[in-house]
Amino acid sequence: MKLSSVAMGAAVALVSMLGAEDAFAAGATKALSRQCGSATMTIRCAAGSADCSQTTLSIRTADGKVRTLDKPKGMGPYTPVGMACASAAHKAYFVVQYGERPMGCAFCEWYHLYTVEGKVLTHSDPPVLTDSTLPPAQQQYPNNKEYNETAKRLDLEEQDIEFLR
8 A cells, every 4th residue: 555645744744743562552442541640541443443342441651661450350342431630638540341342331430540650549349249139120230349448548639531442
């Protein structure tokens, strides 16, 4: 494939503006990046996932190092779908929502808290909780217990999740 001079110029500008690694990622896959404190977290369509049903989560920390983050315990079949930056006591945190892509579902919404160093602070194991005292259609629900408890303990501010489109 031969690039026109306009396309080549745009590619060179993208590489010089973002750096080779980020320019390749920006051109190769859909991605959502969010800065929080001194770090930037990115959700990107996973390689080989043409419909973007699977994503990867990475972080660029204050020292410039980039690494892929593991899923929290209990999130094995689920994937990062959105994120936000929130703060508590003058400290920044990433809030990452896990679920199903590309369609999602109302039931599949798990929230996890990460430090700006990339350490996950919450888990959802097991991912689904059951309460037989609730009406039958509501007896099973996503396990956000650790997230809710941690957010309350930290007095985490409310945040709007931005989703990978």
